[in-house]
Amino acid sequence: MAEAMQTAQALPVGSEGKRSGGWWGVLALIVTEGSLFGYLLFTYFYLASQSEQHWPPDGLPELLIPGVNTVILLASSVFVWVSERCIQRSMLLCSLVSMALAHILGVCFVAIQFNEWSKTTYDMTSNLYGSLYFTITGFHMLHVIVGLVILMALLLWIALGYFDHRRYAAVTIGGLYWHFVDVVWLFVFTTLYLTPYLY
Amino acid sequence: MTNVDQSMLDLNFCRVPEMGSAPVGSAAETRLARLWESAPGWRGWLSTVDHKTIGLRYLVTAFIFLLMGGVEALIMRLQLARPDQTLLTPEQYSQLFTMHGVTMIFLYSLPILSGFSNYLWPLMLGSRDMAFPRLNALSYWIFLFSGIFLYASFPLGEAPNAGWFNYVPFAGLEYNTGPNIDVYALGMVLLGISTTVGAVNFIVTLFRMRAPGMSIDRVPILVWGTLTASVANIFAVPSVSLAFFMLWLDRQAGTHFFDVLNGGKPLLWQHLFWMFGHPWVYAVVLPAMGIVSDALPTFCRRPLVGYSAVALSTMATMLLGFGVWIHHMFATGLPTLALSFFGAASMVISIPSAVAVFAWIATIWLGRPVFTTPFLFFAGFVILFVIGGLSGVMTAAVPLDFQLNETYFIVAHLHYVLIGINVFPVVGGIYYWFPKFFGRMMNETLGKWSFWVMFIGFNLGFFPMHLAGLLGMPRRIYTYAPHMGWTAVNMVTSVGSFVFAAGILIFLVNILVSLKRGVPATSNPWDAPTLEWAMPSPPPVYNFAVIPFVASRHPLWEDRLDEGVGRSSLEQGYLLMEGRETIGTTPLDAKPDIILKMPDDSYTPFFLGLFSALVFVGLLLHWRDFTVLMVLACSLSLTVWMWPRQALVQRVQDIEHDKEAAHG
Amino acid sequence: MNAFEFRSRIGATANYALSLCALAILPTSAALAENQVAPLNYFLHSYGPASTPTMFLGWVFASLLVAIFVIIALLLLMAIFRKRPAVAPGLLGREDEGMRWVYIGTGLSACILFALAIYTLITLNAIAKPTRAPALTLTVTGYDWWWKVEYEDDDPTRSFVTANEIHIPVGQPVLVKLKSADVIHAFWVPMLAGKTQMIPGLTNQQWLQADVEGVYSGQCTQYCGVQHAHMGLEVVAQSEDEFRTWQDAQRRAADMTAGVDAGKALFMDRCAGCHAIRGTEAVGAHAPDLTHLNSRRLIAAGLLTKSPDHLVQWITHAQDLKPGARMPNMVLSAAEVDALSAFLSTLN
C-alpha cells in the first residue's frame, strides 16, 4: 500500500469551502481577469506616455467624489466578509443583513459612477483619453455589475436557507470575486485619478 | 482529517470513503457504469460531460480544421508554384493565407492538444473526470461555435484578410471596410473565452484531481506540458482578447486606440499581439513535447532520462517565453539597447530546449528502441524540432533578423516548429493512443508509409523555403516575377507540399481502415508504464472502477525497474459510488482531501455556448435587441448552472430526501 | 566588363552554388538548374558597410548551426541504430542514469549560444550607426503601393520629390527617414541594409551605403494590402558627379516643349488630380510625381520597365496589370493615347 497513506480518515463530501473546486476555479479566473486589467492599464500608460497632447486633456481629475466612492466600495467588501463570518457562526440573520448592506453599497457605487460618467464633457469617441477612460472604467463597471448579480444571488440563497455553518462555499467563492473587483478598483483609481497628479 | 468539526460527522457532509475492489461484472461495477453513463441518443449527445467524449470531439474537430487549413495552403501552393500565375486574385490570396494562419494557429494547434489532454488527463492522473466537467463541455462548444463563426464569412468572400497577426492600421476601418476584420476580432474574443475556460479547468484538475499518492513529481510530462501551457494561457490570452476588443471598438464604436490621427499607436497593437503571440507558440508545443516525453520511453523500453530536468525545462521555456515578444518586432525601429536585450533573451530560451533534446536522445541511446510507427514519428520529431529551433536561433540574432524578418525564412521556421513539434507528435500520438481510444490497433504498414511520405514530403516542401528566404522572397506575396530567382525553390516547395498532403491522406485512410478492421487491442498493447493503460481499451465510462493508489512515476513498470520504488495499488482502492464521485487530493503531495461530487450531464453548457456565440453574432450584425436578449439568455443559463444543488452538497436543506435519492 | 557586371557574374555563380546546395539536400533536380541573379539575395551579396557585417554573421551562424544539426542528427541515428549488449529480458533501465548527456549537451549549447550572442551584439553595434556623418538625408514615404522619395535641402527651392527610384552617391553613408502615408510598410534594400518598418505617426530611420556603383533592388516587406507583392523600388548608386548631375536635373521643373498641348491638356484634365508635374498646374499628391518620369528605369513600383508600350498599357490597364492599385484604368481613345504619350515622352 502506498507509503503509509492514511485511507481510513473521514473526508468532507462535496463543496466544502476552500477545498471545493469552485474556490480554485475562481482563483484561476481572478488571475486571468487580473491580467486583463494589467493589460488595460499597460495600454493606458503606454498611450499616455507617448501622448503629445495635454494629459488628461481636460485637466486634473477631481478627487473628492471618486475618493468617497472608493471608500463605499471597500466598505461593501467588508460587509461581504462579515456576512461570511456570520454564516460560519450560524448567525443567519446577521449574515443576511450584512449581505444586503454590501449589495446596497455596491449599488451606490454604481450610481455614483454613472453620475461621474454623465458629468464628463467628453465621451468614448471624443479623444484618446476619453476612449481609455471609458473603456477602463467601463470594464470595471461590467465587473461590478456581474459582482452585484452574484451578491444578489447569494442574498437570495441565504434567505432561502441554503447555507449554514457546514455548507456555504458559494458565499466564500462569490465573496472572493467581489473582493477582487474591489481591489482592482484601487488600481484603476490610482491609475486614472492619482497618477495624473504625478506629472 | 483531524480537524473535522464534530457536527459535520453527518454522512452527507463527511464520511470515510469505502475501500474495495470492483472487477468487471461485479455489482459495484455495474452500479458505477449506470451512474456515469450518458443518456442514449441525441440527448446524451448534447448533454454529455464525459471528458473522453469531449476529448475525442476536440480531436476530430481540430483535425478537420487542420484539413481545411491544409487545403487552403495547397491552393496557395498551386498559385505560387510558378511565377506570374493568375489562379487566385490578390484578394483571394490574402484571405487564404490569413485563414490558413488563423485556422492552423487558433483552431488546430491548441485545440488538438486540448483534445489529447482532455481525454488523457483523468486517465493518467487516476481520476474519474476533470475538475469541472460542465465547463469542459462549455469550452468545447464555444470552440466549435467560434470556429464556425470565423469561417462564416469565408463563403461570402469576406474572410479576414490582414494576416494572422492583423496589424493595424491595415486592419482598421479606414483600410478594411468590410466585415472581414470584425469577424476575426469578435471570433477571437469568443475563442478566447473557450481557451480561458479550458485552461482554468486544466489547472484546477492538476491541483485537485490526482489519485492519492500521485505527488507532483510523479505526473506524466504531458501533464506538465499542458499545465504550463494553461497557466501561460490564462496570463496571455487576455492580452489578445483585449487587443481585438479594442480594435473592434475602434472600428465600430469610434474609439481611438489605434487611430493615428488622434494619438493612437499602431505599435500598441504589435506589443499586445506579441505579448500574447509568443507565449502562445510555446503553449501549442509544450504539450506536444510532453506527448513525446511520455510516449517515446515506451518504445525505448526504459524511463525517460532526466524527468525532473525536462519538467523544469518545460516551465523555464514558458517563463522565458513571456520575455521575448519583442523578437517579432525587431524591425519596428525600437532602440538598439532594447533589441540587444530581447535578442539575447531569445537565445537563452534555447537552453531549456537543449535540455529536452538531449534527454530524448539519451533516452533512445540508453534504451532498446522498437521501430513501430509512433516511434518513427517521435524520432522524426526530434530532427524537425532541432532544425526549426536552430532557424529560430538565426532569427533571434538581431542584425540577421533585419534581413530574415518577413521573408520565407520565417515561413520555413514557423512550419518546422509548428509542423515538426506539433503535427508530428500529434499524428504519432494518435497512432499511440488510438488503441486506447477505440479498442483497435492501427495498421502498421500503412503507418510506416504515412510516416515516410509525410517526413520526406515535409522536408522537400519546407526546407527550400529557407533558401527562398535567403534569396529574398518576402512573405505574403501572391505572385512573383520570373527574374527574381525564386522559381525553382517554389516549384520544389509546391511539389513537397502535395507529397506531405498525400502522407496525411494515407494517415486518414489508415484511421478509417483501422476503425473498421484493426486488430482488437488489449488494455496495454505497447506495454506502457502510465495509468491510462491500466484499464480496458476503450476505457469504461467511469474510468477507474476504484480510485488507485499510486506509488511511482511508472505504475505499470514497477516490477521491472531495478530501483527500490514502492508498489502502486490498482485493484484495491476507493470505491466512491454514492452518485458520481471522485477523490480530491492536496495540491502537492496528493493526500486524500475531499470526496468530490461530480455533476450529471446537462444541457446548460451547450445552451450557454450557443447563446454566447449568438451574442457575438448580434454584435457583428449590429442587432442591438437581439444581442441584449442573448445576453439575458446567457445570464439565465448561468443562473441555472450555478444554482446550488443538494446532489452536489452545495447546500444544506432536505438532507433526508437527498439520502434516499442517492440510495434509491 | 564593369565592376557591377563582374560582381553580378560572381553572384550568379554563387547563386548556382546555393541552388546546388539545395540540390544536394533535395532529391529533385529538374527545376534547379537556374543561374540567374536573384536581385534580393542578401545572403551571398552585400555591397556596403550597413549590411556586410550581417552577411558574415549569417555565414557564421548558418555554418555553425548546420554543423550542430549534423552532429545532433548523427547522435540521434547512432542512438537509434547502435548495437546493444544483451541484457536479461523483461528488465527495464534505471530512471536516474543518462543525466550526463543532459549536462554535457546543455553545457556545450549554453557556451556556444553565449559566444553567438556576443558576436551578434558586436555586429549589431557595427551596423547600428554609420562611422561618418551621413552625406545625404532623404525621406521615403510608403504609399499603397509605391514609394515617395523626398530629397530635402536647407534651401526649399532645391528640395525635390520623386518616386520609386532612389539615387545615392557611391561610398557615402545615406540617412533614410521612413514614414508612411497609410498603413505599415517596410523599407528593404537587402544588398545594402536590413529592413525597417514605416509606421504611420512615427518617423523611423535607417542608413545605407553602397560601395559599388550599380542598381540595387528593394521591396516592401510588411503586408500592406493586395498589391504588397508589387511594391518594389530601386536604389541607384552613382559616382559623386553623376549623382550631382542627376540631382540638378531632378531639381528642375519640367520643361514644357511645345507641340504637345493636346496631351498636356488631357493630362491636366484626367491625371492632375492625383499626379504632380512641377512647373505645371498639376499638383496632385496621391500618386507618384511624374515631373521626370523618363529618368526612371521602371514604373509602377518595379512592375514594368518604362518602355512607351508599357506606359500606355499601364495607363489604360493599370487594374489588369496591378489589380487593386490606386490608379484606375483610364479610358482613352486611340488619339488621346497618342497625344498623352507624346506629352509624357517630354517628361525627361
Ligand code: HEA
Ligand atoms: C510553434 C512554436 C515555435 C517555437 C517552439 C519557436 C521557437 C523559437 N523561435 Fe519562433 N516563431 C514561431 C513559432 C515558434 N518558434 C512562429 C509561428 C513565428 C512566426 C510568426 C509570424 O510572423 O507569423 C516565429 C517567429 C520567430 C521569430 C521572429 C522572426 C521574425 O518575424 O522576424 C524569432 C526571432 O527571434 C523566433 C525565434 C525563436 C527561437 C529562438 C525559438 C527557440 O525556442 C528555439 C529553441 C530550440 C533549439 C535551439 C533547438 C534545440 C536545441 C539544441 C539542439 C541545442 C543546441 C543549439 C544551439 C547551441 C544553438 N521565432
Ligand code: HEA
Ligand atoms: C500548425 C500550423 C501550420 C500548418 C500545419 C501549416 C501547413 C502548411 N502551410 Fe502554413 N502557415 C502557418 C501555419 C501552418 N501551416 C502560419 C501561422 C502561417 C502564417 C500566416 C500569415 O502569414 O498570416 C502560414 C503561412 C504559410 C505560407 C506563406 C503564405 C505567405 O506568406 O504568402 C505558405 C506558403 O507556402 C504555407 C504553406 C503551408 C503548407 C503547404 C502546409 C501543408 O503542411 C499543408 C498540408 C496539407 C494538409 C494537412 C491537408 C491534407 C489534405 C488532404 C490530404 C486532402 C483531404 C481532404 C479532405 C478529406 C477534405 N503556410
Ligand code: CUA
Ligand atoms: Cu507596402 Cu507591403
Ligand SMILES: [Cu+2]
Ligand atoms: Cu516568438
